[in-house]
Structures are given as C-alpha cells and as structure tokens.
Amino acid sequence: MEKELKVAALRNGTVIDHLPSNQVFKVVSILQLENCKNQITIGNNLDSKRMGTKGIVKISDRFLKEDEVNKIALIAPNAKINIIRNYEVVEKYALTLPDEIRDVVRCMNPKCITNNEPVGTRFHVITDGDQVLLKCHYCEREVLREKAKINNN
Amino acid sequence: MNHLVSISDYSKEEILDILRAAAGFEANPNRKTLDGKVVATLFFEPSTRTRLSFETAANRLGARVIGFSDAATTSSSKGESLHDTIQMVSNYADVIVMRHYLEGAARYASEVSRVPIVNAGDGANQHPSQTLLDLYSIQKTQGRLDNLQIYLIGDLKYGRTVHSLIQAMYHFKPTFHFIAPDELRMPDEYKLFCDKHGIQYTESRELEGNFNDADILYMTRVQKERFQDLVEYERVKDVYTLRYDMLESTKPNLRILHPLPRVNEIAYDVDKSEKAYYFQQAQNGLYVRQAIISKVLGL
Numbered sequence: 001m002e003k004e005l006k007v008a009a010l011r012n013g014t015v016i017d018h019l020p021s022n023q024v025f026k027v028v029s030i031l032q033l034e035n036c037k038n039q040i041t042i043g044n045n046l047d048s049k050r051m052g053t054k055g056i057v058k059i060s061d062r063f064l065k066e067d068e069v070n071k072i073a074l075i076a077p078n079a080k081i082n083i084i085r086n087y088e089v090v091e092k093y094a095l096t097l098p099d100e101i102r103d104v105v106r107c108m109n110p111k112c113i114t115n116n117e118p119v120g121t122r123f124h125v126i127t128d129g130d131q132v133l134l135k136c137h138y139c140e141r142e143v144l145r146e147k148a149k150i151n152n153n
Numbered sequence: 154m155n156h157l158v159s160i161s162d163y164s165k166e167e168i169l170d171i172l173r174a175a176a177g178f179e180a181n182p183n184r185k186t187l188d189g190k191v192v193a194t195l196f197f198e199p200s201t202r203t204r205l206s207f208e209t210a211a212n213r214l215g216a217r218v219i220g221f222s223d224a225a226t227t228s229s230s231k232g233e234s235l236h237d238t239i240q241m242v243s244n245y246a247d248v249i250v251m252r253h254y255l256e257g258a259a260r261y262a263s264e265v266s267r268v269p270i271v272n273a274g275d276g277a278n279q280h281p282s283q284t285l286l287d288l289y290s291i292q293k294t295q296g297r298l299d300n301l302q303i304y305l306i307g308d309l310k311y312g313r314t315v316h317s318l319i320q321a322m323y324h325f326k327p328t329f330h331f332i333a334p335d336e337l338r339m340p341d342e343y344k345l346f347c348d349k350h351g352i353q354y355t356e357s358r359e360l361e362g363n364f365n366d367a368d369i370l371y372m373t374r375v376q377k378e379r380f381q382d383l384v385e386y387e388r389v390k391d392v393y394t395l396r397y398d399m400l401e402s403t404k405p406n407l408r409i410l411h412p413l414p415r416v417n418e419i420a421y422d423v424d425k426s427e428k429a430y431y432f433q434q435a436q437n438g439l440y441v442r443q444a445i446i447s448k449v450l451g452l
Binding site: 107109111112113114116117118119128136137138139140141142 | 159234235236253254255256257258260261275276277278279342345349
C-alpha cells in the first residue's frame, strides 16, 4: 500500500522501477539529476521479491528521451519505466536495447576514429547466448554491455 | 555507392566475383577502362606494397593517380580533420583509396565521401584488399577454396590479415590451425567466431613437424615491439622461423603465404622451394586491386 502511494504521489512524470541497487546512483548520474530542479524521489535497497533489493527513481514533470532510455537499458536491462500523467500510470514498459545505439557509449579503443575526430559513436547490439555485446560500427571492436563506457556529456 | 571498407561487407558471391575479375585482369592487365578517371591514393600511414600496387592497378587501367604517401606533407599535419580532407578530395577524384592509422577511419570516410572509398588498411582493424588477394592466391594455388587445411602462424593476436582471413574463409568450410606463442595467441573473439560458424580449429605453440597435412601455411611476422618481456621474444622468435628442411614431409600442393614484409620468420633458403608463394602472392595483389577499383566504380 505504502509503495503504491509513493508512485501515485507523482502527478506527472517518470518512475524508473526495478533498478538493481548498485545501479541507482549511476542512473542518477546518467540523467544528471544532481542538476535537475524538478522534484525527485530516490529510493534504494527497497525490498523486492524478484530482486532481493531494488532501487526506484521518480522524477516529476520529466519524460525521458530515447538516448536516456538507451543509457539506462545498458546498465539496468530489467528495469521498468512508468509514465505518469495526472496521477495515472498511462504507459509502462520494460527496457530493451535497440539494434543500434548512437552517441550513448564511448568506444574503448583509443585508436578508434570516434576517440580522435569529431565523430558520433555508433554501436551494433549483438546478442550472443546470455551475453550482450556492443560492436563499434567504426573500428569493429566488441565490448560486453556491462563493460561499456557510457558517454555522459 | 559501392565502398570496400571491411571484408565482412562482401557476400560470398561478391568475393567470388572479385576473384573471377582478378583472373581476367591477370590474363590481360592493361586495359583502358578507367580512361579519364582520377584515382586518389591517400596514405596517412606509410606503405610500400599496398600503395604501389593500387597505383599500378589504376595506371594499368588508364586512370590518373593523385595523392600522398606521407601525411606530414598535407594539411592533416596542420590539424585538418579527416572529414574535411575526404570532402575536399571527393571533389577531385572518382575513387579514394585510403590507408589511415586510426581504426574505423575508412568506415567514417565512406559516410562523408561523395565517391567510393576503398580501405587500404585502417590501423589494426581491416585490410580487405589483402584478404581478397590472399583468397585469390589460395584459390589459384589450390584450385579451390573449400575444405582446406590452413595453418596460421606467428602473431595471431595483432595480425589483422589473419583475422580478416578467418572472417572471409568462413564461407568455404576451412579447418584452421593456429600456431603462436602464448603472448600472441588467437584472441577469443575469433575462436568464438569459428565456434559460431562451425569452423574447426586447433591451437598449438609448436611449429616444427606440425604441419604435414597443410594446404596453406600463412606466416606472419612476430614483432619484437609486441612483447613486454624481451627474453620471451628472444626465446620464441626463432621457434616460429620456417626453414627449407621443415618442408620435406609436406604435401606437394602446400603453398606458403606471407603478407610481407618478412623479417626472420621465413628463412631465405625457403625461397628456392616451389612451395614458396609470397612474392607471387604480392603480384596477385595487382590483379585483385584492379578488380576492386573496377567493382567500386561499377565497371
């Protein structure tokens, strides 16, 4: 009941739920919430039947852009996004990575053109069994999703 | 627009088309199909064989060649971006052949160029014309590409030619044998590629007496600068040297390939063997590059 109230207390905005506890503050950083003037609630180490503990981030009057959603999908692929309008959950979706992500991840290869010229990054998302790999469109190097370096400009 | 950036851009059929066209150019290398065209060769990094063979290919097809072989003499030394250099040169030339020290440079160039880009090597990433000439050499000497025993020897970690060869040969059901010191072993991602595509492979540290069933020995240079421990380099450098006497029990159809330059990984006495094929392999590069330039120009 208490949990529902917390979510319902948002009039308009976004709830990012089912975040792994160790990723909550990365999400805060990715969304640059430290500079955000909107009302924000951050919960962490909350009880979760599925995850043991989980985190939740609620931001009023902010709706995430595609690249922000993709960034969160990289570090918390099982998180859920709730869009709240007028106290109602109008949209709820699980995060998924698109086939290609642009300008979200930095290439780990120091000799990659994207680290040396003003070129936006592009990665192809490759699923290989349980692993998700990101392959640089330019230098063709692959990196495991969890080791990808998120571009936070 | 037709570019050639990575060997994986080409399907099996496109690879075979290039090899067929190369055979035609070998039979008749002097044609004027590029009369009136301009080929730019932009070598931001030094190269001997690749640049000369691309330029010879263009000249034998009747094209004019512009370009540079030392980026220090160009505006890129003043800080001009690759983007701007490519924009400018694509105003002048009908096709750009480029080598660059940065990986992914050719892919990026292909996105900003108004004329076809041919990648003549981008750092440690791709060198597709080398791969195609390797395939041409294999097909020419073996009469086929399918079901061959291919030994890759030396620096399998950093050697881009062996990586691209694996990617290209997967169409033809090879069995690979990787022979390298521990420091220079084939990276896992290429072994995973083999696993994924049902390509059989073996791995070994020992060269001597280990390749009697080989159809192709693909030698690469073990480079001193790759070793953190120079004692280890001294230990392995001669272990991976191929000598004439080691060829005694090998199959008659065996051919030895090497992307060149060689240092000490193939002893000079091997040159007298009819199984030594590396200089003809370099010559094949001319015909293959004629085929590549023609293909990207849609001729």
